[in-house]
Amino acid sequence: MPEKKFEYLSKEWADEVLRRCRKELTPEKMKHITSSMLTINTRCPDGKTRAVFYSLKNGNIESISIVEGALPKAEFTITADYDQFARISRGELKARAALMSGKMMLKGNLVKALTLSPTVDRLNEVIATIPTEF
Amino acid sequence: MPEKKLTKEDLYFIDFPKRIKSIQKEMAKNNIDVYLGTRLRTLSWTLDAFCPWRSYIVIPPEGLPTAITFVIDAARVADESWLDQDHILGYGPMGGQDQISLLQMLIKPHLKSGKGIIGMETGMGTYLPEGHLTLFEFVMLKAALPKATFKNAHIIVDKLSMIKDEGTINRFREASRIVDIGHKAVYDALKNSDFTELTETEIAGLAAYAMRKAGSEWEWSFTGGNEIASGYRTGLAAGACTPATRKKLKIGESLMVDLHAMFKCGLGDHSHNYFLGKATRRQLWHARNFVDLINKVLGAYKPGITPSRLADEMLAFAEERGFQDYLVPGFEHGIGMMGDEWRIGLNDGPFDYWTNPDHVYQKNEMLICAVQYACPEENIGFRYENPILITAKGCEALSKFPLSIDVI
Numbered sequence: 001m002p003e004k005k006f007e008y009l010s011k012e013w014a015d016e017v018l019r020r021c022r023k024e025l026t027p028e029k030m031k032h033i034t035s036s037m038l039t040i041n042t043r044c045p046d047g048k049t050r051a052v053f054y055s056l057k058n059g060n061i062e063s064i065s066i067v068e069g070a071l072p073k074a075e076f077t078i079t080a081d082y083d084q085f086a087r088i089s090r091g092e093l094k095a096r097a098a099l100m101s102g103k104m105m106l107k108g109n110l111v112k113a114l115t116l117s118p119t120v121d122r123l124n125e126v127i128a129t130i131p132t133e134f
Numbered sequence: 135m136p137e138k139k140l141t142k143e144d145l146y147f148i149d150f151p152k153r154i155k156s157i158q159k160e161m162a163k164n165n166i167d168v169y170l171g172t173r174l175r176t177l178s179w180t181l182d183a184f185c186p187w188r189s190y191i192v193i194p195p196e197g198l199p200t201a202i203t204f205v206i207d208a209a210r211v212a213d214e215s216w217l218d219q220d221h222i223l224g225y226g227p228m229g230g231q232d233q234i235s236l237l238q239m240l241i242k243p244h245l246k247s248g249k250g251i252i253g254m255e256t257g258m259g260t261y262l263p264e265g266h267l268t269l270f271e272f273v274m275l276k277a278a279l280p281k282a283t284f285k286n287a288h289i290i291v292d293k294l295s296m297i298k299d300e301g302t303i304n305r306f307r308e309a310s311r312i313v314d315i316g317h318k319a320v321y322d323a324l325k326n327s328d329f330t331e332l333t334e335t336e337i338a339g340l341a342a343y344a345m346r347k348a349g350s351e352w353e354w355s356f357t358g359g360n361e362i363a364s365g366y367r368t369g370l371a372a373g374a375c376t377p378a379t380r381k382k383l384k385i386g387e388s389l390m391v392d393l394h395a396m397f398k399c400g401l402g403d404h405s406h407n408y409f410l411g412k413a414t415r416r417q418l419w420h421a422r423n424f425v426d427l428i429n430k431v432l433g434a435y436k437p438g439i440t441p442s443r444l445a446d447e448m449l450a451f452a453e454e455r456g457f458q459d460y461l462v463p464g465f466e467h468g469i470g471m472m473g474d475e476w477r478i479g480l481n482d483g484p485f486d487y488w489t490n491p492d493h494v495y496q497k498n499e500m501l502i503c504a505v506q507y508a509c510p511e512e513n514i515g516f517r518y519e520n521p522i523l524i525t526a527k528g529c530e531a532l533s534k535f536p537l538s539i540d541v542i
Contacts, residue, residue, distance in 0.1 A: 099229050100227055109223060109224075110228065110231045111208045114224075
């Protein structure tokens, strides 16, 4: 039976990301951080913009949700084309490399962002394990 | 563990929020919507931290400013500054985090519909790390904020920083005390060892070690830290800049020891001179001229005097004594918190960005009394530098190392 694939940026995909992250990323692994991050995917295949909102409290992943329309405030906002995020989610591209190429825009305190980047990498590594249809 | 932040009771306390408010008051008077400071002197004066990398401070019309520095140093600057880490941002080569993107993000909210006046700091300096806004930065900001108007506004900070407050003066006093410790270390080394084994760089280093032990943060001068010259190098024609070399000290030569220490962005800068081993009658004649001149200069500084009046008096004295050919005709340079090293007073003289010779000194203004005596044909020269505080009736020389030219 073929493995079930989740449609990228669908509610099911976000739920699966949350489930796997909660299972694999302990508060210790997440350095007990409290923060929020919004990844804004522009130019999705249907032409829309969709965002993923991540919220962490003391290293616990509180929520991961798909947002369309009005965007919530987050400590860090990362904006890039859908294709860039898709490459990161497939594990083909590191977030840091994407930021340094200028194809991805970060809003937020860079010092804090660099401190948190290994933790975000861990999150992306888990996301990369999810069978996803782009 | 970071050093504790200073309170009003501390000797070295400076009211930085008050400084920001005073800038904001001047901004309002000059219709400036937002001030972009880039000069090292502005950064030291507003942040209370040394910013060795290209840095910026964006001062809004009210509220706290935000500074931006190279990301590798942002946490350290935030640790030392009175501003917290939310107001000291790091820039780096990342989307949205480069200098121009961050400046645009900080400036834009203070421009109504993108329009308004941005105060900037541009000009010309003899001092290389001055930090004026570069042409490239200006062009990029102009492109990012096309409706905004840019106005050169450094005079605001120059005016406000001219008269020194008590905390600043005390920081300079402490930096000068540390420099005196450096001079004592050099004196002891020359006296108690075979100085012919020492090089100029070693003299610079042993002074630096003594000063660092006493709390100096670094030998701040961009002219190579501690400037040491011996022999012919002390008398270079019209010269007053001598980064130390590997030249060994020699008996019968003169030695110039110009030390620099920094204490909380307050600067120590004092030069002392020696004859190594012996001195000829002619050399001692030069030395007497120099010491007498310095005493005369120190006696002349007071509120109301101008650089040109002082120069006239000193050059007349030199002429009377017959050493006018050996005097480099300048007797001071400006000084303030780290980065403020060159021009005295405001940019209001006959030559742009040079000291106005008719600048009138006021109480609590500070300068470096800087006198260079150079006789190239005899391979001899001396330098005097000392931070001078203009007091109500005269001046206070902050470095207390005894004025003399020691035969050692």
